[in-house]
Each structure stands twice: as structure tokens, then as C-alpha cells.
Amino acid sequence: MTASLHAFSPSTVRPQAQPIDPARFAPIVEAPRREDARIVNAMSVDVEDYFQVQAFANTVARDRWDEFERRVERNTDRVLQIFADARVAATFFTLGWVAERYPQLIRRIADQGHEVASHGWAHHLVTSQTPEEFRADIRRTRALLEDLSGQSVVGYRAATFSIGRTNLWAFDVLAEEGYRYSSSIFPVHHDLYGMPEAPHGPFRPRAGEPFVEFPMCTVEALGRTIPCSGGGYFRLMPYAAFRWAVKRLHADAERPCIFYFHPWEIDPGQPRVPGLSIKGRFRHYLNLDRMEPRLRRLLGDFRWDRMDRVFGSFLPH
Template sequence: MTSPTSLHPSAPGTGVTNMLTFDIEEWFHANYDDVVPDRSKGSGFRSHMDKLLELCSETGSKATFFVLGYIGEHYPDVVRAIAREGHDVASHGYAHELAYKQTIDVFKADVKKSVDILEELTGTKIIGYRAPSWSIVESNLHYLEALEELGMKYDASIFPVKTFLYGIPTAPTEIHKPRVNGRTLGLYEVPMSVMKLGGRNIGYSGGFYFRFFPRFVVKQAIRSANRQGNSSIVYLHPREIDEKEHKLDLPMKESFIHYYNVRGTYAKLENVLRSFRFTSISDHLKRHYGLET
């Protein structure tokens, strides 16, 4: 049997462990105002989750699963399986609503609803959150205070890029405790990984970016970050490993972003997980930042 060390070689001279995350939602969970998906079609969600959990087990990888409260209600056995396998269960909100389109009270209630569902299923305290579609931006950065009030120990919602849907391009790219309204919060911000391309921050290790860039580019970017002593964060959605999953009827640009190269995603993920060490966000914070839970 291959040992964990030989299975997950780090970049030369580093020993850095990276972070693996999944946003757990159905194929129809998206944020396009004019798109009304036919939810009666069903989905391959259960098989996707079985496949992801099996891959994590085979590669010795631990992950943080950001789970919608909706998923907890409809697939409680899946959430229990995630926890049983020793992975972190964290909140992705309840129904995949954009945080910056919610009032702070609605946002807080939405997160709490999801947390209550997930804690009941797992029997453990939920300490992490990621906003749907990276929807913590400059205009609602103060929503992090609501997460702090709910007892969250970390947030992973900020993408230090700028797109038509999300991003804070000037945000710190390293893990930090953010300052909001003149004070430093008690939770950690774990921003998504970026690389410099043409003088601008761009993602490389999750979602569209993971699917768009060739495998060697993704792996080289992870190695480069590791050589500098930095961890990379990989993130994907269950739908991204199955080209046969139902698809939303989207305009050309949005469809390209949502579905480009889904066919090759699982093989690329498997290769990356076998090439580097991966752990959950909470484990990383405990080991390197002294997080207490």
C-alpha cells in the first residue's frame, strides 16, 4: 500500500499542506435572476457525493464541506456521512441566496437556520461559513460581524479578485483576522487562492479557474505557493465532476463559466489530490494559527 507521504509529495523543500473545500449544493443552486430551473428533473447528487468521499478516502485527504441547510434537510444521510468520514461540515447558508442581496438581519437568520440544521445532524458545533457565490464583498463586509455573533471561528467567503458577480480585488490574500468598523474581529478570514497574471489577481485552484487552466498550470501554481510557504485552497461543486448532470439554461457567457470542461474535472481533481497533501480549513487553522474550538 502506498504510504501517505509518498502519495502526497509536497513541493521540494516545503512540507506545506493545502486546503480542500467543496460547496455542497444541487445542480440548480445558482444566482441568475432570469433562470428558473426545473427541479423536478432530479439529480446525480448522491452519486457525486459518494464519488467525492471515496476519492478523499483513497487519497488520504481531509476537506471542509460547506453545506447548504437545504441539503441538510433533503439529504441528511449525506451530511452525516461527511462528518462520519472525519471531514469538517461548515455552513454555506440555507438556500444559496446572495449575501449582498440580503439585509444583515435576513443574512444572520439564514446562516443561523443552516447552522441549526447542520449541528442537529452532525452533533458538532459549526464554526465555518462560506457565502454562496463569494457574495461577501466590500458593500457588505460588515456582515462578518454577524458571523462572529453567531460563533463562527472562520469565514471563507472573500475572493481577492474582481468579476461581474463577486470579489474584493484589494483584499488581503493571506489568512488574517479582518478589521470591520474600526475593530479586529475574533474570527479568521480564509481568502481564496490567487496568482498574479498580467499584474492582476486571478484564481487558479477552484471552480471555473480549476476547470479552465490546464492541469500543469494548476499544479505549478500550487507548487509555487507551497515553495513560498503558502497553502493553496481547492474548491469545487458536486455538479462539476459529472458532465451528464442536468444543466441550467444560461446565456453563452454564463454557460461557459458554469460548465466549461466539466468533462475533465474529476480526473484533474484526482491527479491534484494524489500530488499534494490536503486537509480541512479548521485543521489548518488549528495547526498553524492556534485555533481553539
Template sequence: MVPGIEVNQNIVFSFDVEEHYRIEAAANCSTKEETRQLYADRMVRSTRTLLDLLAEQNRKATFFVVGQIAESHPNLIREIVSGGHELASHSYAHTSIRRLEAKSFREDLRKSKQALEQVGGCSVVGFRAPTFSVIRPTNWALDVLAEEGFLYDSSIYPVHHDRYGVPEAPREPFLAKGPKEKILELPPVTWRKFGQNLPVAGGGYFRLFPLAFMRRGIAQTLAQTPSLAMLYFHPWEFDSQQPKLALGRISRWRTYVGIKKSIPRLRKLLNRYPGRRAIDVVNDLLQSSASLKQFQI
């Protein structure tokens, strides 16, 4: 065993795979076709870098992938699956649920699931909304997910944020209740400090905060019952040489802060934590679902 390694295996390394131009901060930016192709090529390269890092440490992860990527880059999907990783949905076109209605979300979800399953040759039962956009005004999305046969969601971040979050939601796995249905929810890691939930699971927080913040959030979360530490990252966060998007000052800082440190930081985490695929944790949780807390979104 590696010195200092955590023995609790309910830690999930997850990766939200989308081209960089699709991020929410760039929703109002226009990008030319050649620029989109450039970012697509870099997305493939960065994702393969992550697959290599995971293979070096013999770690398995969950990849939430935009469905259109299965159509444009099927070999990348096959590489993810052949590496023993879980393939999950990150929507079809990376459109925030806040800009959709139930009907259009259902269509997007079905297209994503079909595209990923056809190429990956495996069942897709997990979902993460773009920009964690399952919030109280979009709680109807939980009904759609359950009705479409998904086993779990990982879109509800129990924090305050200007773009997302349900701060009152549980920090541990729970059954998220929509208007009619419920589904197992795997919230990203938070660190309860100063009377609030600090977001430390990944993304800009991973790049900005000291790595000790994430470790404290992981330790605190794993002390709960049921325990699960859900971490998340994006392939573009590991590409410091990519052309920068034309973002506003605050969005630009949020997007690119600390990006040069991402690879060594991830390597430290992979050295320390064994990790599991989300679906493996889900299978364990569903066997004892009667003990899961229910929470109305």
C-alpha cells in the first residue's frame, strides 16, 4: 500500500468530457468551425492524457461524455470503455437544463444515451447535467431521468453559486425527489466549514484552492453514512497551451486560474486515493436503498 493512502474506496474520479468552447462561460461567444475543430482535437488529446494517467496508477474512473462526441470521435469513446472506465451521459449537446423544457430535455437525453451506447457497446445509466443545472426550478429533470431508466444523477451541488446549486441538499448520497419521481443522487464533495458548504470537488476550485481543501472535504465526506467523495474534472483543464476563449475578465480568471498546475495536482490525488467508478458505488448503495435519505428538490 502507498504510504498515506486512504483505505476507504468510495472515492470517484469523474471527468466531464466536452470541447472547451462548450463551457457555460462561453455560451454567448460565437466560434468559427475551424476553432471548434481545434478545440475538438485538443479535447481528444487531453482526454487521452487523462486515460494514460489513470492507467499508470491503475485507477478506474467515470467519464460523463457529451453525446455528440460519440458521433464525432467514436474511437475516443471506445478507448474510455476499453480502459475499464464507466461511460455516462453529460447530455447530447451540452445545453444547460435551464434553457430546456421537459420535452426537449427528454429528447436530448435519449439522443445522448443512444449515441453513447451504440458506440461504447455498454449501458449508460449515469447522468451529469452541464453546469450542474439540476436546481429547484429544473427539478422536473429528475422525473425525466428516472422515467428514461437512469440509475443515478450527479448534478446537484449542495453549495451557493451564481450559476447552480441547492445549498440545503444533503452532502452524502441521497434519493433526490422531483415532482413525481426520485433518483439516486451523488453530490460532489463539499467541505463544511464556517457554517456553510465550501465547493472543493474539482473544476475551478481544484485549480484555485490549496489541495489540502479538497483532502479535508474528502475526509469529512467519507466520515458520513453513506460515504462517497465525488470529484470532477474536465479534459480542457489539463491543457495549458490551448487558445483562450474571448471571455469577460471574471469568467476568464475563473476558467484559466491554476491550469498549469492541474496535471501534477491530479497525479498527487491519484497516488493517494484508489478510487472507484460511480456505477460500482451505486450498485452498493442501491442494495441498501431503504437507508438512504430522501430530499425534495
């Protein structure tokens, strides 16, 4: 990018909260891609193991990750089979840590027609990184994923949606490192993440620059902003309510849904990690046994494809 998102050098200063200038963002309005008169939505998977989630960060240190039973390969292979059964292609935002240990898994993802994208190396929150640390992280991850997949890796999703009002400099760094889009902002209030003042549809973080952010999806109902992008919300909400929200998004905003989930969410038999808070246990283990049948139903109820194809006309070339 030719202009920084903040008025200081991102290479030397740990950023502080900045006021949001609405003119900074350039929302993109474009007719959605359709098939059989139905909007094509974006299906995505955040490839990480059950012990790597933010809910466990205070219980499971990164230097202990190799002590835990790994289930990410078998679970991701199960996800690949579910997608094959439904004839759906998706985007797999993958940790470098996982790719380093399971290189053949990355090749299988790519060989089966899916997009390989970056989820950073080891699930560090971007809010915990300096710009130098962030740059090294996303550069290392992209290089490995490209080498293993044979694809050009252009997409990125921050761990726990940890790009927001305090670190908009991250978009500059992503663009400088060769990424073309991010899907890292959730425009809601949440105790772990959220930037509710951000646009609720695709936007360019700096007007006039080509890099694009695709925020997670929400709808307005009963005076509230309701998330409808998957994850724990998908396991919490009745399926009929979630399907209604996606249809509402299509009708009101004429916009594709961006759906995400994790391979561990289809694994109700995963080991239980001790020492979690009540909230942590609730968020992680709720309705795991219902996830796979709900996911299969969702794949049949709507059209789905990879992020880079659903939003291909938005992306810089």
C-alpha cells in the first residue's frame, strides 16, 4: 500500500487505540454471484486443533501443544469428505504450525480443489504482536503454505478475529507481504473480539487501495445485531433460526454469507481439557454432536464456494 493506515511508522511503534475515521474505509457494493437464481456463499474452515483455540490460551501454553493428542488431520480429512459428498469447494485458513506437521494434509486440501489460505503460524492474536512480529508470522506462514499447496496464497484470517480498531496497520502489512484479502473483522460486540463500527459488508481498509477486507456476516433483527457466520453461534442457535438469518442477509443486504467453522467442531469425542472456566467449557463443547448433521444440512440448503471465487471480482489482480 502506498499510504499507512496510521500516522506513525508501523515498523517501530506498538500501536495504541486510534479514533475511527469513517472516510478511511471504502465499502464495496456489487451484485453477488448467483447460481440457479441463488446467491453463492463463501464456505471457510479455520484449520487448527482443539487445544489451540483462544478459550484454552490461559490453560494450554503453546510450548505444551506437542504434548496433546493431535486430531486435526483426521478431523480435517473428515471435513474434506463432507465437502466432497456435497460437491462443495471451500477456503481453508490454515495454521503454519499444522502445515509444518502435516504437509500431506495441505496437499490433499489443494488437490481436492479447495483454496489454501493463511491463519497465521501459531494462533497468536494480532493484538498481541508488534508489526515486526506480525510481518514475520504471516511471511513464514505464506511461504510454507505456498510451497506445500502449489497455490498462490492470497487470503488471511486473524486468530480470533483479532484485527480491529487498535491495529489497522495490519492491513498495510498484509498487502505489502502479497496478500490480497483478509476476513478478520467481526463487526459485533464480544468479550474476545469485535469492531461493531466497521462496515458490515466488504470494504477496502483504505479508500483507493486494492486490498479488501471481508468481515464476518451479521443481520439486524429486533433492534439487535445478530451474527450469522457460523462458529459457536451456529452450534448455539436453532438451525431454523440460523437458516432464517442467512436468508435475511440475502434478502436485505443482497450479500453472500461467509460461513466458518473448525475441524474440531465435528469431533464430539475429542479429549476434554481440564481447568477451563465455565464459559470456556460452554463455548467449546456446546452441541459438538450436532455440528456435522447441521453442517451437511447447511451445505444442501444454500450454494457454497471458495472465498476467492465468491469474491473474485472484488480482488486486485
